[in-house]
Amino acid sequence: MQKSERPDTILISGELAEAIFDMEQGLKVVEQAFREHGEGRTRMPSKIYLDLPEMNGDFRAMPAYLPGMDASGVKWVNSHPGNRARSLPTVMAIIILSDPATALPLAIMDGTYITRVRTGAAGGVAAKYLARKDSRRLALVGCGAQAISQLEALLRLFRFDTISLFDPKDQAVEELREQFPAEASRLERAQDPQQCVAGADIVVTTTPSRQPVLRREWIAKGAHINAVGADAPGKQELDEKILLEGTVVVDDLDQAIHSGEVNVPIRDGKFRREGIAAQLGDVVCGKKPGRSRPDEITIFDSTGLAIQDIAAARYVYDECKKSGKGNHMRF
Ligand SMILES: NC(=O)c1ccc[n+]([C@@H]2O[C@H](COP(=O)([O-])OP(=O)(O)OC[C@H]3O[C@@H](n4cnc5c(N)ncnc54)[C@H](O)[C@@H]3O)[C@@H](O)[C@H]2O)c1
Structure with a gap:
């Protein structure tokens, strides 16, 4: 040439x-x-x-x-x-x-x-295949940049009656509100994470936390969770009981075990690699089932893929x- x-x-x-x-x-x-x-x-x-x-x-x-x-x-x-x-x-x-x-x-x-777009889109694709089609209540735990794009994706796929928000920082909640003026009447600020996720059909966690932010007993039957924040070793947002009782779908097995929501429970011997039901791609191309029952709790463990x-x-x-x-x- x-x-x-x-x-x-x-x-x-x-x-x-x-x-x-x-x-x-x-x-x-x-x-x-x-x-x-x-x-x-x-x-x-x-x-x-x-x-x-x-x-x-x-x-x-x-x-x-x-x-x-x-x-x-x-x-x-x-x-x-x-x-x-x-x-x-x-x-x-x-x-x-x-x-x-x-x-x-x-x-x-x-x-x-x-x-931001591809992370929100992965959450949207996961919810499309794993959440109940009749999901009406959304909870966002963490209201930073990734929460905004998760919300943007989910609004294209579901009709929510309420969107509950929790973030310890007022400014983060306000900035998220400003991005979605058309949703103003449906956005509700919660006082704590428990109140935020109570009765939610879809829960999204986007915090940089290194200890569980959500407990199993707070999560409603049939909920789908997009666990987005844990994307490096040592990060964790969910009580491992949620993983043990739910159906865990990861974006990529090796990456999730190294750095996803499952990384800490696997490291501590509280959850096993065999407990992971599928990779999202296997569900998208029909090799593995997604949700099988309306009362099942499904979890998408997102680490973010190249x-x-x-x-x-x-x-x-x-x-x-x-x-x-x-x-x-x-x-
Ligand atoms: N899975 C992926 O593909 C992917 C992609 C990008 C970022 N991330 C991760 O997502 C996380 C968030 O990234 P971001 O860009 O939104 O950051 P950000 O700083 O914009 O937002 C994070 C928000 O979480 C809030 N927060 C912290 N602790 C909290 C708690 N205990 N409860 C509720 N809210 C809490 C903070 O106040 C902040 O508003 C980071 O850990 C980042 O590494 C994951």
Whole structure:
């Protein structure tokens, strides 16, 4: 290939990604990524962690290849729970999308917005396959950035009568409220996590907690839980009795055991790998059942997969290429 024929690398800002990729596309692209994962066609080594406990944070490198989407790349992302006090997001990311055939860098893009959408979309896909179709009461425990995108996804799939919110920080609750003016009459602030989840059909946890925030006896029969916050070793949001009595579906077995909601109970010998019912992709492509009874408690243990990011990045790149948007450059 002549140097002049080489495709440029496109630089894509978060603002541009936001203008061309929303939750509707996010749900489609992420469901497709999980389907490919369930069919065993994706390649995705477990994410690598660079722990910085002295900074109260960590970095992760997340590579993936999805042949069905002709997409390969890597996301470089962090989780620094103290960042909100510095007016920075807890989670920020950059994605490099490369041509699988030649390794040419097709795009370098902001991954912070994409991470939020793909995390919300995974929660939406999980609830689509695992929650009761007649779910009417939603509870959000933790009201930060991920809670907002979970709510955005779930509102596209369910009709809620009430949406209960709990976060110890007033500002987080207010910021979430501001994002959803059309839902104002249905948003109710709870005084504590128990009140928040009482009678809820769908519960979403998005806290950086390292100890259980929810107890088994607070969870209603037939509830579905998206456990999103635990995505690194030592993090945990649910009392292990919830896992023992419920049906646990993880996004990826190896990653969940290493760093998901199940990581602490497995480490402490309170829950076993064999207790995991399925990976979400297996349910999406029909290899494993999802919910089997209306009174069953189902749990989706989300750690966040590189295939979600790279699938979304491919979509964003294709749209930029079609429309000529983004800053072109040659390395
Ligand atoms: N599974 C995934 O794919 C995925 C993706 C991105 C982030 N995460 C994780 O999700 C968590 C939240 O990320 P974020 O970007 O929303 O952070 P954030 O800082 O924007 O929001 C977290 C919120 O949780 C609240 N909180 C803390 N302890 C709480 C408690 N005990 N009860 C209720 N609320 C509590 C905080 O006040 C804050 O408002 C982090 O642990 C992050 O690493 C997971």
